[in-house]
Amino acid sequence: MSEAPVRPTGPVRPADPRPNAVVAVLALAGITVSLMQTLVIPIVPELPGFLHASASDAAWAVTATLLAAAVATPVAGRLGDMFGKRLMLLVSLALLVTGSVVAALSDTLVPMIVGRALQGLAASVVPLGISIMRDELPPERLAGSTALMSASLGVGGALGLPAAAFIADHFDWHVLFWTSAALGVVALALVVLLVPESSVRSGGRFDAVGAAGLAVGLVSLLLAVSKGADWGWASGTTLGLFALAVVVLTAWGLFELRTARPLVDLRTTARRQVLFTNLASIAFGFSMFAMSLVLPQLLQLPTQTGYGLGRSMMTVGLVMAPQGLVMMAFAPVSAAVTRAKGPKITLMIGAVIVAAGYGLNILLMSQVWHLVLVSCVIGAGVGFAYGAMPALIMGAVPASETAAANSLNTLMRSIGTSVASAVAGVILAHMTTSLGGTALPSENAFKSVMAVGAGAAVLALVLASFLPGRPPADAPPAGAPAEPAAESVH
Missing domain, CATH: 1.20.1250.20 (MFS general substrate transporter like domains)
Structure with a gap:
């Protein structure tokens, strides 16, 4: 129908x-x-x-x-x-x-x-x-x-x-x-x-029940992840929210599979190209945000620690700013590689560059220019990856589902950043050193977060390797004009 x-x-x-x-x-x-x-x-x-x-x-x-x-x-x-x-x-x-x-x-x-x-x-x-x-x-x-x-x-x-x-x-x-x-x-x-x-519209009826279910499930999950360190990971509130998220999201998924006009078409999401792109997006979101947590603290910690650089928030901003410019500069490079080799290769190159950036950070973290270099290298890798993800998504979904599919991919990145914040927070809180009676994250804590960030980038590389080399034959190519195809009703 x-x-x-x-x-x-x-x-x-x-x-x-x-x-x-x-x-x-x-x-x-x-x-x-x-x-x-x-x-x-x-x-x-x-x-x-x-x-x-x-x-x-x-x-x-x-x-x-x-x-x-x-x-x-x-x-x-x-x-x-x-x-x-x-x-x-x-x-x-x-x-x-x-x-x-x-x-x-x-x-x-x-x-x-x-x-x-x-x-x-x-x-x-x-x-x-x-x-x-x-x-x-x-x-x-x-x-x-x-x-x-x-x-x-x-x-x-x-x-x-x-x-x-x-x-x-x-x-x-x-x-x-x-x-x-x-x-x-x-x-x-x-x-x-x-x-x-x-003019590309899918029409249909909005899935209000699906939207409410997804909202409750996501809020429960992200609230537990973002507040777990404050409330205690073993507290009743945190565990209760995790349990609620599992129950609600499971019920939501079953409902979405049975409804005629789902908020998220899980059958499309389960396609290999969409599924592994979204999983890689979670890993990339984690990896990118880990750097955003480490570098500002390294720059601002007092020099008496032996590894802090004692700089102001303004300096933090100036150190991080080149990363964004590098991401913009590498956008056309990412596009050129995608046209020549396909978005899968572009995504894998981005993962390798990000992992290399974190490895470099473990070795170079004692000077401001070290951190500028690291942020630029990681920014180049993220620029490659973030340029490839929309191409992968749009190469596997019909034009009438483009916004929903891209929005879900953006959500996956956000989940990755939330998990990164929680994991890094646990590491930095438990690996500490004392300065004047105040507990501060130790140098090894920062190196551990960097190692985890590198591991997340490697995981993204592995996940990207499962992507098909080119879009499925029945999927519209990315950028193709929208066809007036009917929307399937499941």
């Missing part, structure tokens, strides 16, 4: 959607969202004082964004496939602006958490942007453009850290969120003016 996709009525848009403008605007939107994610890092230690709250309560300003992003990403992707990717992109950017304004006006904990949660709901901008590119760009432009869009996550995060540190040092902390709101307004206006709406 099948149903033809819904297509919009009205004037037909021009055949050429001004690809350069579309790519530039979508990349700017991606950078804006990734800036939001690093915005609060420089003020995390001061948040309890700013919000008149305890440190554990103030930490919800970060956790709320993580949880909201996890829930919103697959939902927005599916809605984008059904009702229009540009429409959902505009909704996401509007939520970012609203959340930024709420946070900018807040002086207490609750409105800050609300604002940060609304900002987190905008996390689907990057997968939606990649999906719009598939619909709007000529095939020869797609690989490079999607690689650039993926790199925007790292670019925004890396450049946002020194910018946020500068603003926090020289202005009132509310300016951070006003800046985020202003960037969001600019991105929103440019999308309205320059990005066309795609």
